[in-house]
Amino acid sequence: MIVEPNGTIGILGGGQLGRMLATAAAELGLKTHILCPDEEAPAYDAASAHTVAGYLDEHALAAFAKAVDVVTYEFENVPVEAVEFLTNCGVAVRPGAKALENAQDRLVEKEFANSIGADTAAFHAVDNLASLKAGLDRIGGPAILKTRRLGYDGKGQTRITAEDRDLSASYDKAIEFAWKEVGAAPSILEGFVPFACEISIIGARGADADFKMYDPAENVHKGGILKTSSVPANVSRATVDKARKVTRDMLEALDYVGVIGVEFFVLENGDVIVNEYAPRVHNSGHWTQDGCVVSQFEQHIRAVAGWPLGDPARHSNAVMENLIGDEANQWRLLASEPQCAVHLYGKREARPGRKMGHATRITPKS
Ligand code: AMP
Numbered sequence: 001m002i003v004e005p006n007g008t009i010g011i012l013g014g015g016q017l018g019r020m021l022a023t024a025a026a027e028l029g030l031k032t033h034i035l036c037p038d039e040e041a042p043a044y045d046a047a048s049a050h051t052v053a054g055y056l057d058e059h060a061l062a063a064f065a066k067a068v069d070v071v072t073y074e075f076e077n078v079p080v081e082a083v084e085f086l087t088n089c090g091v092a093v094r095p096g097a098k099a100l101e102n103a104q105d106r107l108v109e110k111e112f113a114n115s116i117g118a119d120t121a122a123f124h125a126v127d128n129l130a131s132l133k134a135g136l137d138r139i140g141g142p143a144i145l146k147t148r149r150l151g152y153d154g155k156g157q158t159r160i161t162a163e164d165r166d167l168s169a170s171y172d173k174a175i176e177f178a179w180k181e182v183g184a185a186p187s188i189l190e191g192f193v194p195f196a197c198e199i200s201i202i203g204a205r206g207a208d209a210d211f212k213m214y215d216p217a218e219n220v221h222k223g224g225i226l227k228t229s230s231v232p233a234n235v236s237r238a239t240v241d242k243a244r245k246v247t248r249d250m251l252e253a254l255d256y257v258g259v260i261g262v263e264f265f266v267l268e269n270g271d272v273i274v275n276e277y278a279p280r281v282h283n284s285g286h287w288t289q290d291g292c293v294v295s296q297f298e299q300h301i302r303a304v305a306g307w308p309l310g311d312p313a314r315h316s317n318a319v320m321e322n323l324i325g326d327e328a329n330q331w332r333l334l335a336s337e338p339q340c341a342v343h344l345y346g347k348r349e350a351r352p353g354r355k356m357g358h359a360t361r362i363t364p365k366s
Pocket of ligand 1 (some may be wrong): 121144151190191192193194195198221224275276
């Protein structure tokens with residue numbers, strides 16, 4: 001199925017990713033229709049139409065399905081039921097429900113990664129204090145407890161350090177504290193990976209099963225939130241090839257159509273460990289807007305519209321910096337900086353930890 005110019009892409013979710021997808025679609029002569037529960041959302045400014053409705057509002061979903069030619073999502077916590085309902089209405093949803101379902105649960109996601117032969121941190125399912133203790137005994141060392149669902153930007157996770165484990169007097173207290181920290185919700189305990197750096201691959205698979213992948217970005221997090229993504233990443237060719245192979249295997253196993261973001265830990269020996277994947281365009285791929293002829297946003301729109309994928313080659317080095325909270329107040333300074341592209345999301349309130357925009361600094365390709 002191909003969406004021709006003037007056709008309409010439906011997007012579930014109205015955040016900044018939807019906004020940038022809508023902008024990229026407009027550049028290709030395509031229209032976008034956003035469905036999002038929020039009265040105000042960054043994507044509405046850039047889209048041709050929007051519907052304010054809950055993701056499980058069947059009446060709204062049925063009307064949405066009629067108004068669009070294909071549906072995609074920009075938010076991985078869209079209920080899988082919404083995707084299934086739309087599919088049953090006869091509209092294609094790309095990527096499909098399986099990619100969404102696997103990514104929504106950290107335990108299922110890790111099992112999926114292992115099933116395609118990719119390495120992950122050691123992990124243990126945690127449903128209560130007893131399974132948390134059993135997990136710590138099995139995994140050992142420092143570990144991270146994360147909720148299985150709905151965690152993002154470091155939310156819903158807490159670390160259990162080696163000191164917590166050594167001081168037997170406070171061990172039980174530390175465990176109880178960690179369990180409270182995740183809201184006593186079904187969780188996963190992960191062994192702490194002593195990584196040399198973090199990278200991500202933005203990959204794409206077309207409706208014709210073609211693959212394209214961008215150069216990996218090296219990512220630095222602050223307080224659990226992505227701060228910068230830089231290309232080229234300071235990793236070996238062999239590491240890039242390993243990460244690309246995993247990304248490709250994932251796309252294939254999910255019969256995926258669209259852009260995916262796969263995050264990896266890179267070990268000192270150059271091996272890669274999958275952290276997680278996002279079944280959508282990804283923050284660490286924003287540099288492609290200014291560093292490539294075809295950005296990740298255009299690539300995703302091309303894929304879901306059934307168009308040929310674009311060339312992911314990089315024409316520059318780039319450092320993308322997220323503008324978090326009131327950092328976006330520096331827009332004037334950034335706008336006057338040479339070789340710096342400023343992208344703001346039109347959010348009214350600069351709450352702490354909120355992604356308000358990003359700035360990408362370009363230098364000649366090395
Ligand atoms: P996540 O929400 O799982 O992407 O975690 C956010 C960040 O926390 C990651 O990008 C890492 O910097 C760090 N982190 C998460 N899990 C681990 C782990 N198992 N080992 C080491 N660092 C981790």
